Amino acid sequence: MKYTPPELRTVEVTRYVTPLREGGSLPALVEADDEFLYVLKFRGAGQGIKALIAELIAGEIARILGFKVPELVFATLDEAFGRTEPDEEIQDLLRASEGLNLALHYLTGAITFDALVTTVDTRLASQIVWLDCLVMNVDRTPRNTNMLMWHKELWLIDHGASLYFHHAGYNWEEQARRPFVQVKDHVLLPEATELELVDKEFREILTPERIQNIVALIPDEWLQTIDSPFESVGEHREVYTKFLETRLAHTEVFINEAQHARKALV
The missing domain is CATH 3.30.200 (Phosphorylase Kinase; domain 1)
Known part of the structure; x- marks a missing residue:
């Protein structure tokens, strides 16, 4: 395709x-x-x-x-x-x-996902946990799942708490190689038993070209408005690309952290 x-x-x-x-x-x-x-x-x-x-x-x-x-x-x-x-x-x-x-x-009529009511299969759970580990999304907990059920299908919403490295001085080199310790609170972690299989599949999809094209969507005016240590919009934009590419090159770090956290739960 x-x-x-x-x-x-x-x-x-x-x-x-x-x-x-x-x-x-x-x-x-x-x-x-x-x-x-x-x-x-x-x-x-x-x-x-x-x-x-x-x-x-x-x-x-x-x-x-x-x-x-x-x-x-x-x-x-x-x-x-x-x-x-x-x-x-x-x-x-x-x-x-x-x-x-x-x-x-707006998904009219959608209801908040409740893990006590709806069971997510291990494949999908592993995929969502992998995604949230990659982008460091701290906001997919039992208290606030940020998932909706709409027409009997699971939808993901609200990713604004991701990529939190940009709130801490853009120290992206160190942050990109860190495990995602907050995965221990992920609502779907108990069912995420296929992380290694998902890892291979998703890393093949997220090519450098695709990462660059997604980051290119950031409007210049947003980057120009933010106080940053970078000399140009291009340099600022490139940090997001490098951060994601580095995490994709070291996925074993966050996979191991997720697996250890899961063993502590089950």
């Missing part, structure tokens, strides 16, 4: 529907000019643009690996959009988020 580089559509936010208070980054349900509903992740909230970059990279890696992930789109918020918002906190958030944001297609 011919490989097609990923692309993201851009939509214009036309209506603020309601805040989604359960999210740490204060996401909101909005309507866009294509008349679809989206969960909007604001550049002006929480961890800001870095969370959007993590959401974008991890979400598109998940998609290319075959997981079900809601469509990601760039969402433009006009400077006049929040002027009529009566809630002062929301108005401040809207004004801080003018410009290009990120949104996920």
Whole structure:
């Protein structure tokens, strides 16, 4: 099958529907000019643009690996959009988020995944644990699974807590070779018995070209806005590519950590 580089559509936010208070980054349900509903992740909230970059990279890696992930789109918020918002906190958030944001297609009627209700087979569980170890996603725990059941299928959402190396001075060389110790809290770790088989399959899919194409999706304006130690947008962007390529070259580090953590549970 011919490989097609990923692309993201851009939509214009036309209506603020309601805040989604359960999210740490204060996401909101909005309507866009294509008349679809989206969960909007604001550049002006929480961890800001870095969370959007993590959401974008991890979400598109998940998609290319075959997981079900809601469509990601760039969402433009006009400077006049929040002027009529009566809630002062929301108005401040809207004004801080003018410009290009990120949104996920809203899965109407989806319910939160509950490991006590729904059983995930060992293959899929191993695939999800492997993905989260690769991108260092700390937010897939029993308390907050960040997975949805929609039309009897499992969907992955909310990857903004991934790639946390960029919150700590971009020390990517050291971070890329570290085990993912937080895997011990992963909701699917007890069922993840096929990590080595999944590792071989997924490393073949995530070629350098595909990693580079995913990282290339990061808008220049996001990288220009972030305070960073890099001299150029290109250098800043390359760090994400190098981080992921290094982790892919040393997957045995996080696989061994996951296997040890799993043995401690079962």
